[in-house]
Structure formats: structure tokens, C-alpha cells
Amino acid sequence: MDFRRLSDLLNKHYGDLHWWPAETPEEVVIGAILTQNTSWSNVEKAILNLKKISVFSLSDIISQDPERIRMAIRPSGFYNQKTERLISVARNIEDHGGLEGLKKMPDQDLSRFLLSLKGVGRETGESIMIYALGRKKFVVDKYTLRIFSRTGITDDGTSMPQKLKDDIEDSMSISELNNFHGALVNLGKDFCRTKPTCNTCPIMAECDYAKDLTLP
Ligand code: SF4
Structure with missing residues (x-):
């Protein structure tokens, strides 16, 4: 199967997922840090707690008492480290004019800047690029x-071969890239786990792994 066929099959099954699950671009940045090494349900609890202490934005993170942030994000795990990272990322982005300032950066400069931030690796950086800043990135x-x-x-x-990643980014629109990544996350959680449940998977008929399972 090629990636276009996979995307079509997933679209057929999941439809439009309105991915990434965040209310604002700044919440995307906060969620991208909090989601490291934990499940999204824990991130949701942490974000809800942040909202309860009136933290909705990067500037709110900088002005809030770090101890209150630490307590609020406890459900997301590694909360000491994540508090430090959130504050440092928020400060750095605000020092560059906030997300509006980052929007003016060319892709390469933006990518370099995000990767220079403590706690931002490639996956987190690319999530911020596409979901908070509208750049064409396929998050792997x-x-x-x-x-x-x-x-x-x-x-x-x-x-992921770079050529394949480039082909995907070149051939899909931002909304298609959003939905493709969201559908892959859903398929990975619903069916294609470490121990996959192929029998109920919506793409079983065309998946190599499942075909091998049914060979005589
Ligand atoms: S058929 Fe099985 S291996 Fe293939 S994508 Fe579905 S769950 Fe994963």
C-alpha cells in the first residue's frame, strides 16, 4: 500500500477529526510539551487544571507562580521537568514576539529556533509548526x-525516509496532513497497538502484516 491509499482508507473510517485537540495555537504549544511521555487524557487533565488557575496562554505561564503550575500539571507526569520546560519555552517564544513573531520566520529558521529550545525535539517542534503555526509538516x-x-x-x-516525508508534505494540504496524523494516532491507539487487533482493524484487507497472519 502507498501512503495515499492509507490516508484514503483512514479518512473513510475516521472522517474529519479536527486534529489537533486544542482550543488555541498557544494551547497547542502547551499541549505539545505536556504530552511528552504520557497519554493525551493526562494532558487534558493538566490543561484543565491550568485553566482553573487562569493559565490560558504562554504569557500566563510566565506570570504565574511556578509552584502553582507544577501542581496544576501533575497529572501529565514529570511535572518538575515539564514546568521548567514550559516556562523556558514560553519565555523564549515571547522574547521572539510570541507566536505572531514566529509566524514571520521562514520554515528553516523556525525549525532551527524550535529545536534549540530545551525540551523540544523533532516531533514536538513539528507539532508546533503545523498545529500552532500552520506550516506543512508531517509529524512522525x-x-x-x-x-x-x-x-x-x-x-x-x-x-522515516526523508524522501517519503517530503513527498507526503508536498502532496497533501495542511488540513489533509492534520487529519492524516490524527487518524494515524487513532488507529495506533484503537487497533495497531504493540499487540495489534487486526481482526477488527478497518484497513486489515490491505495491510501487509495482516496478510502475513492469514497465509497458510
Ligand atoms: S491490520 Fe493489524 S497490523 Fe495492520 S494496521 Fe491494522 S492493526 Fe495494524
Whole structure:
């Protein structure tokens, strides 16, 4: 199967997911830091707690008492480290004119700037680029790697060939990229787990891994 076919099959099953689950671009940045090494349900609890102490934006993070932030984001785990990272990322972005300032940066400069921030790796940086700043980025996470390799789009589940990533970014619109990533996350959680449940998976009929399971 190629990535376009996978995207079509996932669209058919999941429809428009309005991905990423955040109310504002600044909430995307906060969520992208909080989601590291935890499930989204824990991030939701942490974001709700932040809202209860009137933290809705990056400037609110800078002005709030760090101890209150620490307590609010406890559900997301690693809360000491994440508090430090949130404050540092918020300060750095605000020093560059906030998200409006970042929007003026060319892709390469923006990517370099985000990757220079403590606690921002490639996946987090690219999530911020597409979901908070509207750049064409295909976010490659553990679900993407696993599903691409099991469906036969890539040879192994450890990396994404740059040429393939470029092809995906070139051939899809931002909204298609949003939805593709959201659908991959959903498929990875619903069916294509470490131990996959292929029998009920909506793409079973065309997946290499499932075909191998049914060979005599
Ligand atoms: S058929 Fe199985 S291996 Fe293939 S994508 Fe679905 S759950 Fe994953």
C-alpha cells in the first residue's frame, strides 16, 4: 500500500477529526510539551487544571507562580521537568514576539529556533509548526512509524525516509496532513497497538502484516 491509499482508507473510517485537540495555537504549544511521555487524557487533565488557575496562554505561564503550575500539571507526569520546560519555552517564544513573531520566520529558521529550545525535539517542534503555526509538516511519531512499517509503506519501524516525508508534505494540504496524523494516532491507539487487533482493524484487507497472519 502507498501512503495515499492509507490516508484514503483512514479518512473513510475516521472522517474529519479536527486534529489537533486544542482550543488555541498557544494551547497547542502547551499541549505539545505536556504530552511528552504520557497519554493525551493526562494532558487534558493538566490543561484543565491550568485553566482553573487562569493559565490560558504562554504569557500566563510566565506570570504565574511556578509552584502553582507544577501542581496544576501533575497529572501529565514529570511535572518538575515539564514546568521548567514550559516556562523556558514560553519565555523564549515571547522574547521572539510570541507566536505572531514566529509566524514571520521562514520554515528553516523556525525549525532551527524550535529545536534549540530545551525540551523540544523533532516531533514536538513539528507539532508546533503545523498545529500552532500552520506550516506543512508531517509529524512522525511512534504510531506513524509502526503503522507505516506494518502496512508495508516503509521497510522498518525505526525511521522515516526523508524522501517519503517530503513527498507526503508536498502532496497533501495542511488540513489533509492534520487529519492524516490524527487518524494515524487513532488507529495506533484503537487497533495497531504493540499487540495489534487486526481482526477488527478497518484497513486489515490491505495491510501487509495482516496478510502475513492469514497465509497458510
Ligand atoms: S491490520 Fe493489524 S497490523 Fe495492520 S494496521 Fe491494522 S492493526 Fe495494524
